Amino acid sequence: MTLHYDFDWSILAQAQYVHWLAAGLGWTLLIGVLAMVGSLLVGALLATLQALPGIVGATGRAWGQMARNIPCLFWLLLFYAGVPALFGSNGIPWDLSLLQFGFACAVGALLIDNTTYVADALLDGIRAVSRDERQAALACGLSERQTVVECVLPQAVRFAMPALLNRSVHVIKNTALCMAIGVPEMMWAAQQIESITFRGIEATLVVSGIYLTLGWGLASLTRRIGGTRGAQEAFR
Structure with missing residues (x-):
């Protein structure tokens, strides 16, 4: 088989x-x-709500379950098409340009899509903090709020860091969806180059290489932090 494409x-x-x-x-x-x-x-707010008992915790968990099963592209299109529709004839609100509005929609959509997974990682981190450490903080005179803010949450973030870095890889990859609403990120640039030069393979391969480099770098950082944390836990 021979290639009929000249790069x-x-x-x-x-x-x-x-x-x-x-x-x-x-x-x-x-x-x-x-x-x-x-x-x-x-x-962090959602994780706190989900950890609470009663209707507040149930509401937080229900929201998390719903958001986890809705694709990011839905949020992008909902914000980009739905918000102007809510403002009727006024069009895009807050006197934003089309690019600024698309950028705001992109950040908001990726934020909502990622929040549930971040909350899950932080909850796992909170559960990893031993009860003895909480009781020791309370015995030292810290209030319940101070115990959570100054003792539990810092350790929870440290335990959750590898999972959070993994989520950052997904966020970077999901930015490619933003081309659907005209945000000029890398995949948008590749598509524009292809439409002018008909050299979409070259442009797409270059962009794929950039995504690969970013993902590899974050994955390496995740392994390094995870290995460091494991070594620290071994000597505790």
Whole structure:
């Protein structure tokens, strides 16, 4: 079997396409970082709610179960099409440009999609903190709130760190979905290059290589932190 496709990598060296790919990488990282930081904050709140007894905890768990089974693309399209519809003839709210609004929708959608998994990781981390350490903190005069904030949560985050870094890989990969609403991230840039040059294979392979590098780097960091934590636990 012989290939009938002649690769032309020089196309991607043109200044315009290099700029698109670099800008796309910037958008990808910005959306991914903001979505991950936001999901950490909201996920901590959701984990706290899920750990509470009664109707509050049940509501938090029900929301988590629902959000976990809804694809990220649904949230993207819901925000991008639904929010302007709610504002009627006013169109995009808050006087945002189309790009700014798409960016906000992208961050919000990835944040919601990732929050449940972050909450699960933090809950596992909270459960990993021994009861003896909580009782020791209370015996030292700390209040219940201080015990949670100053003793339990820092350790829970440390226990959950490998899982959280794994989730960051998924967030970075899911930014590719944002091309569906016109956000100029890396996959959008690859599609634009393909539509002009008909060299979609080259552009897509380059973008895939960037995703692979980012994912490999985060995975290596996860293994390093996981190994360090394991070594620390072995000597406790």
